[in-house]
Amino acid sequence: MKERIPLEEGDFYFSEEGYKVFTAQYHLKRGYCCESGCRHCPYGYSAKANTRR
Template sequence: MKKFEEGVDYYYEESGNMVLTAKYHLDKGYCCGHGCRHCPYDYENVPEPRRTLLLKERKHAEKENRATTHNR
């Protein structure tokens, strides 16, 4: 079993929460259904209505990111 590498497979938020990266999830090979922040599988195993909410939140965050990056 591969050892987790900080900064590659996960990082810590200021609050101390550990967040798994998209690379970690891609290496795992499937959506676990927990609604992970960096899920590269579009939350395919997350039950509705939560899946739709997560996808809307992600789309909104990406739109804000583009606007912020564009204004620099």
Template sequence: MNSVREKTCSVCQNTFGCGNPSETVRCWCNELPPIFNLDNITDCLCPKCLKQATIKKIDDYVSTISPENSRNNIAKDLPKTTQLVEDIDYYLENGNYVFSKWFHLKRGSCCGNKCRHCPYN
């Protein structure tokens, strides 16, 4: 039995494959952070639209974080993953990984390396 279903993105109307988590093929969307509900989205999104919506939601949330409230943030309570997502957990600058404020919030504490985007300073 084929576990991949064809879906239509509710934003851009492009078709894409969607795995069924109850079957052997997990959906690609499980690679992105399981963040809060995406506003005004009624059905699945294609990889590009879901990543853009996730980045927007994370940016909106991160903009509310200050050193005073950084230790009590919801990102640290999300399920831990070992996979990093470009443009969400890090970006590349001159061939180097630069970790985002979101990445550090998920960690839950300062590592002491004086990172550029550390929210705990």
């Protein structure tokens, strides 16, 4: 089971549709890329190309 990372201010925001959107700050704290095509992926993953930059 993966470690739960407590959320802090700046880790996410709510989109206009009401979804929780994680920021690059949160992804870096998590420490790995989940390869889900996250909007703010700091690891350079491209869901369209299925590759990392």
